[in-house]
Amino acid sequence: MxxxxxxxxxxxxxxxxxxxxxxxxxxxxxxxxxxxxxxxxxxxxxxATFQNPLDVEFGDPYILDDGSGTYYMYGTGGGAVDGFSVYSSKDLVNWNYENQVYHGNTADSWNESAFWAPECYFFDGKYYLFYSANWKHNPTNEGENFHIGVAVADDPKGPFEDLQNKPLFEPGYPIIDANVFRDDDGKFYLYYSRACYKHPVESEVADWAKAEGLFDEIEESWVYGVELSPDFKSVIGEPVLLLRPPVKMDDANAEWESRSVTSGEVNRRWTEGSFTFKHQGTYYMMYSANFYAGENYAVGYSTATAPLGPYTKADNNPVLQKNVAEGGEVTGTGHNSVLFLEDQGKMYSVYHGRTQSTGEERVVFIDEMTIDANGKLEVAGPTTSPQPMIITDSK
Incomplete structure (x- = not known):
């Protein structure tokens, strides 16, 4: 050749x-x-994989699935000024900022500040945004004057306008973290948290903190539930106390729910950020405890046989907490919501947390959640390692 x-x-x-x-x-x-x-x-x-945290700087995240094939995420912060923003996604991992969907603190609005914890629901062709904010009406000049508002829109990307130029109702104390549940009979229920503000509570934990010279008193937030009118403009009946921090030191949930106090961080114990759903005839209420801006923020759950309780806290709490003691880098895990993917037979906990790289900024995590045959709920998180993509056939 x-x-x-x-x-x-x-x-x-x-x-x-x-x-x-x-x-x-x-x-x-x-x-x-x-x-x-x-x-x-x-x-x-x-x-085929993704890693937490997601690229969304939200606190109190909530994901809406309206059946359109696009998911919408709402939360506290995320670039919004005196209101709320929304992100959209086809695969629950890659999120696009859309716009600010609600604007408060206007000349005509009932609210003026502290726009927190929005949750958006799709009912009968309309989108309803439940949220917390400070009420302008404050004759006694309270330091915390949080109330719940409801806004409505024809599109998940807004614009949302308040149903009425006033809070949903006046319970006589500041309230935050609205969550709505519709039962099988069509009745709606509102769950919310009474703020800690001016709510000192006697307990063995409070006695211990005073004896240790940490705090003279301990304020607490409690979760309440009440039936909600179908037009979302009022409540029906009187609110029912559903969850509160343990009174006794030997309570199974006392240690983890009191860490903000026992660490000397702050003189408050929280029960907030509740999310209620029904699974095989049992009502599950997830909730967060400890200081939302601290490393001990964590999630537990309780169960009941009726939407307004009584609720019994689980013995495997907390189901979501910091992982630094195990060599991880996540702290401040809390205020979760739950996303149900019925076609996959799976459910996911959507929550905020912090990492070493994100610092004090709250960012969004999403991890799979399971309930076994005995009713035991578990969250497989917090994770920062590669996880299987949640939706692989998005277009």
């Missing part, structure tokens, strides 16, 4: 040289093929 030499003349290629070149060429092709296959596999593996 002739080949061309450097001086332009042709010379014969020996048979042995030819085979050497052939082997080299085949080996090079094989190496290239393996490299390409490895790159393709790496791309597939990357595409």
């Amino acid at each position: 002739p080949i061309r030499s450097a001086n332009g003349n042709y010379r014969a290629l020996s048979l042995s040289s030819f085979f050497v070149l052939l082997v080299f060429a085949l080996g090079s092709c094989q190496n290239n093929k393996e490299a390409n296959e490895s790159a393709d596999q790496t791309a597939q593996d990357t595409a």
